Amino acid sequence: MSGQRREKASTRVHQALRKQILEGKLEPGDRIPSERVLAEQFGVNRHAVREALKRLQQASLILITHGGATRVLDWRDAGGLEVLLDLGTDLNDPPADLIRSVLEMRASIGEDAARLCAERADQGARDEVERLGERAAALIGSGEDAMLDQAFAEFWLSIVDGSGNIAYRLSLNSLLKAMLTFGEVAERIRPNDGSLCRHLGAAIASADPETAAEVAAHMLRADVERAA
Secondary structure, three states: OOHHHHHHHHHHHHHHHHHHHHOOOOOOOOEOOOHHHHHHHHOOOHHHHHHHHHHHHHOOOEEOOOOOOOEEOOHHHHOOHHHHHHHHOOOOOOOHHHHHHHHHHHHHHHHHHHHHHHHHOOHHHHHHHHHHHHHHHHHOOOOOHHHHHHHHHHHHHHHHHHHOOHHHHHHHHHHHHHHOOOOHHHHHOOOOOHHHHHHHHHHHHOOOHHHHHHHHHHHHHHHHHHOO
Protein backbone atom coordinates (compact mmCIF):
# COMPACT_ATOMS: atom_id res chain seq x y z
CA MET A 1 0.00 0.00 0.00
CA SER A 2 1.46 3.36 -1.04
CA GLY A 3 2.00 6.11 1.52
CA GLN A 4 -0.92 8.19 0.17
CA ARG A 5 -3.31 5.24 0.07
CA ARG A 6 -2.24 4.20 3.58
CA GLU A 7 -2.87 7.72 4.85
CA LYS A 8 -6.37 7.72 3.34
CA ALA A 9 -7.05 4.29 4.86
CA SER A 10 -5.75 5.43 8.23
CA THR A 11 -7.88 8.60 8.08
CA ARG A 12 -10.99 6.56 7.30
CA VAL A 13 -10.43 4.33 10.33
CA HIS A 14 -9.58 7.31 12.54
CA GLN A 15 -12.66 9.28 11.54
CA ALA A 16 -15.00 6.32 12.02
CA LEU A 17 -13.70 5.47 15.50
CA ARG A 18 -13.50 9.12 16.53
CA LYS A 19 -17.13 9.63 15.52
CA GLN A 20 -18.22 6.61 17.58
CA ILE A 21 -16.33 7.90 20.62
CA LEU A 22 -17.50 11.51 20.43
CA GLU A 23 -21.10 10.48 19.81
CA GLY A 24 -21.00 8.05 22.75
CA LYS A 25 -21.44 4.88 20.71
CA LEU A 26 -18.12 3.82 22.24
CA GLU A 27 -18.26 4.79 25.90
CA PRO A 28 -15.46 5.43 28.43
CA GLY A 29 -13.97 2.11 29.46
CA ASP A 30 -15.16 0.26 26.36
CA ARG A 31 -12.60 -1.96 24.73
CA ILE A 32 -11.48 -1.11 21.20
CA PRO A 33 -11.36 -4.16 18.91
CA SER A 34 -7.93 -5.59 18.13
CA GLU A 35 -5.86 -4.34 15.19
CA ARG A 36 -6.63 -7.56 13.34
CA VAL A 37 -10.38 -7.19 13.82
CA LEU A 38 -10.34 -3.52 12.82
CA ALA A 39 -8.23 -4.27 9.74
CA GLU A 40 -10.76 -6.85 8.63
CA GLN A 41 -13.72 -4.60 9.47
CA PHE A 42 -12.41 -1.65 7.45
CA GLY A 43 -10.63 -3.62 4.73
CA VAL A 44 -7.22 -2.06 5.44
CA ASN A 45 -3.88 -3.34 6.65
CA ARG A 46 -2.85 -3.33 10.28
CA HIS A 47 -0.33 -0.52 9.78
CA ALA A 48 -3.16 1.84 8.75
CA VAL A 49 -5.12 0.77 11.84
CA ARG A 50 -2.08 1.34 14.05
CA GLU A 51 -1.65 4.88 12.70
CA ALA A 52 -5.34 5.62 13.29
CA LEU A 53 -5.15 4.38 16.89
CA LYS A 54 -2.02 6.44 17.50
CA ARG A 55 -3.85 9.60 16.39
CA LEU A 56 -6.76 8.78 18.70
CA GLN A 57 -4.37 8.33 21.62
CA GLN A 58 -2.63 11.62 20.83
CA ALA A 59 -6.05 13.31 21.09
CA SER A 60 -6.62 11.58 24.47
CA LEU A 61 -9.61 9.66 23.13
CA ILE A 62 -8.18 6.20 23.85
CA LEU A 63 -5.44 4.62 25.93
CA ILE A 64 -3.27 2.03 24.22
CA THR A 65 -1.79 -0.53 26.62
CA HIS A 66 0.85 -2.69 24.97
CA GLY A 67 0.08 -6.29 25.68
CA GLY A 68 -3.33 -5.33 27.06
CA ALA A 69 -6.65 -3.90 25.97
CA THR A 70 -7.00 -0.55 24.21
CA ARG A 71 -9.83 1.29 25.90
CA VAL A 72 -11.88 4.43 25.36
CA LEU A 73 -11.15 7.40 27.63
CA ASP A 74 -13.66 9.99 28.79
CA TRP A 75 -12.62 12.82 26.47
CA ARG A 76 -14.22 15.41 28.76
CA ASP A 77 -11.72 14.46 31.46
CA ALA A 78 -8.69 13.48 29.39
CA GLY A 79 -8.91 15.70 26.32
CA GLY A 80 -7.63 19.15 25.49
CA LEU A 81 -8.33 21.71 22.79
CA GLU A 82 -7.45 19.18 20.10
CA VAL A 83 -10.74 17.46 20.91
CA LEU A 84 -12.52 20.75 20.23
CA LEU A 85 -11.24 20.58 16.67
CA ASP A 86 -12.37 16.97 16.36
CA LEU A 87 -15.84 17.91 17.58
CA GLY A 88 -16.24 20.44 14.78
CA THR A 89 -14.54 18.51 11.99
CA ASP A 90 -16.69 17.09 9.20
CA LEU A 91 -19.89 18.60 10.64
CA ASN A 92 -21.92 20.69 8.21
CA ASP A 93 -24.00 22.02 11.08
CA PRO A 94 -21.95 22.13 14.32
CA PRO A 95 -24.04 21.85 17.51
CA ALA A 96 -25.19 25.17 18.97
CA ASP A 97 -23.56 24.40 22.32
CA LEU A 98 -20.21 23.82 20.58
CA ILE A 99 -20.44 27.15 18.78
CA ARG A 100 -21.42 28.93 22.00
CA SER A 101 -18.57 27.28 23.93
CA VAL A 102 -15.98 28.35 21.36
CA LEU A 103 -17.23 31.94 21.22
CA GLU A 104 -17.46 32.24 25.02
CA MET A 105 -13.88 31.00 25.39
CA ARG A 106 -12.77 33.39 22.63
CA ALA A 107 -14.44 36.27 24.49
CA SER A 108 -12.85 35.36 27.83
CA ILE A 109 -9.38 35.05 26.34
CA GLY A 110 -9.82 38.20 24.28
CA GLU A 111 -10.90 40.34 27.23
CA ASP A 112 -7.96 39.34 29.40
CA ALA A 113 -5.48 39.40 26.51
CA ALA A 114 -6.49 42.98 25.69
CA ARG A 115 -5.93 44.00 29.32
CA LEU A 116 -2.54 42.28 29.46
CA CYS A 117 -1.45 43.68 26.10
CA ALA A 118 -2.15 47.22 27.28
CA GLU A 119 -0.17 46.51 30.47
CA ARG A 120 2.76 44.47 29.17
CA ALA A 121 3.51 45.19 25.53
CA ASP A 122 6.09 47.77 24.63
CA GLN A 123 5.05 50.94 22.83
CA GLY A 124 6.07 49.63 19.42
CA ALA A 125 3.89 46.54 19.78
CA ARG A 126 0.97 48.59 21.10
CA ASP A 127 1.24 51.04 18.20
CA GLU A 128 1.18 48.06 15.80
CA VAL A 129 -2.03 46.82 17.43
CA GLU A 130 -3.59 50.24 16.86
CA ARG A 131 -2.48 50.23 13.21
CA LEU A 132 -3.97 46.78 12.63
CA GLY A 133 -7.20 47.86 14.30
CA GLU A 134 -7.43 50.85 11.97
CA ARG A 135 -6.83 48.58 8.97
CA ALA A 136 -9.57 46.16 10.04
CA ALA A 137 -11.98 49.03 10.71
CA ALA A 138 -11.35 50.49 7.25
CA LEU A 139 -12.39 47.23 5.61
CA ILE A 140 -15.75 46.99 7.39
CA GLY A 141 -18.51 47.62 4.86
CA SER A 142 -16.11 47.45 1.92
CA GLY A 143 -17.47 44.15 0.63
CA GLU A 144 -13.99 42.64 0.83
CA ASP A 145 -15.02 39.99 3.31
CA ALA A 146 -11.95 37.75 2.92
CA MET A 147 -9.62 40.71 3.44
CA LEU A 148 -11.65 41.86 6.45
CA ASP A 149 -11.55 38.39 8.04
CA GLN A 150 -7.78 38.24 7.56
CA ALA A 151 -7.25 41.76 8.91
CA PHE A 152 -9.46 41.13 11.95
CA ALA A 153 -7.63 37.87 12.71
CA GLU A 154 -4.25 39.65 12.46
CA PHE A 155 -5.52 42.42 14.74
CA TRP A 156 -6.46 39.90 17.43
CA LEU A 157 -3.34 37.80 16.98
CA SER A 158 -1.27 40.93 17.61
CA ILE A 159 -3.25 41.60 20.80
CA VAL A 160 -2.78 38.06 22.08
CA ASP A 161 0.92 38.11 21.16
CA GLY A 162 1.23 41.40 23.02
CA SER A 163 -0.33 39.87 26.11
CA GLY A 164 2.77 37.72 26.53
CA ASN A 165 0.64 34.69 27.39
CA ILE A 166 1.70 31.71 25.26
CA ALA A 167 -1.22 29.59 26.52
CA TYR A 168 -3.65 32.22 25.18
CA ARG A 169 -1.80 32.24 21.85
CA LEU A 170 -1.96 28.47 21.40
CA SER A 171 -5.59 28.41 22.50
CA LEU A 172 -6.44 31.09 19.97
CA ASN A 173 -4.84 28.99 17.22
CA SER A 174 -7.20 26.13 18.08
CA LEU A 175 -10.23 28.42 18.39
CA LEU A 176 -9.59 30.00 14.99
CA LYS A 177 -9.32 26.55 13.40
CA ALA A 178 -12.54 25.46 15.07
CA MET A 179 -14.34 28.56 13.84
CA LEU A 180 -13.45 27.70 10.25
CA THR A 181 -15.95 24.82 10.56
CA PHE A 182 -18.83 27.10 11.54
CA GLY A 183 -19.91 28.05 8.01
CA GLU A 184 -22.57 30.75 8.02
CA VAL A 185 -21.94 31.50 11.70
CA ALA A 186 -18.67 33.12 10.69
CA GLU A 187 -20.66 35.49 8.48
CA ARG A 188 -23.01 36.42 11.33
CA ILE A 189 -20.15 37.37 13.64
CA ARG A 190 -18.08 39.24 11.06
CA PRO A 191 -17.18 42.65 12.59
CA ASN A 192 -19.64 45.38 11.61
CA ASP A 193 -18.61 48.29 13.83
CA GLY A 194 -15.31 49.89 12.92
CA SER A 195 -15.44 52.22 15.91
CA LEU A 196 -14.92 49.25 18.27
CA CYS A 197 -11.74 48.17 16.48
CA ARG A 198 -10.44 51.73 16.56
CA HIS A 199 -11.42 52.24 20.21
CA LEU A 200 -9.75 48.99 21.28
CA GLY A 201 -6.59 49.74 19.33
CA ALA A 202 -6.41 53.25 20.80
CA ALA A 203 -6.92 52.00 24.36
CA ILE A 204 -4.08 49.52 23.98
CA ALA A 205 -1.79 52.05 22.32
CA SER A 206 -2.36 54.46 25.20
CA ALA A 207 -1.71 51.72 27.80
CA ASP A 208 -5.24 51.82 29.24
CA PRO A 209 -5.86 48.20 30.35
CA GLU A 210 -9.31 48.69 31.87
CA THR A 211 -10.75 50.39 28.81
CA ALA A 212 -9.10 47.81 26.55
CA ALA A 213 -10.68 44.96 28.51
CA GLU A 214 -14.09 46.67 28.54
CA VAL A 215 -14.12 47.28 24.77
CA ALA A 216 -12.83 43.79 24.00
CA ALA A 217 -15.52 42.21 26.19
CA HIS A 218 -18.24 44.30 24.53
CA MET A 219 -16.99 43.38 21.06
CA LEU A 220 -16.56 39.64 21.57
CA ARG A 221 -19.42 38.85 23.94
CA ALA A 222 -21.83 40.45 21.50
CA ASP A 223 -20.73 37.77 19.00
CA VAL A 224 -22.05 35.05 21.32
CA GLU A 225 -25.52 36.58 21.00
CA ARG A 226 -25.18 37.25 17.27
CA ALA A 227 -24.29 33.61 16.63
CA ALA A 228 -27.28 32.24 18.52
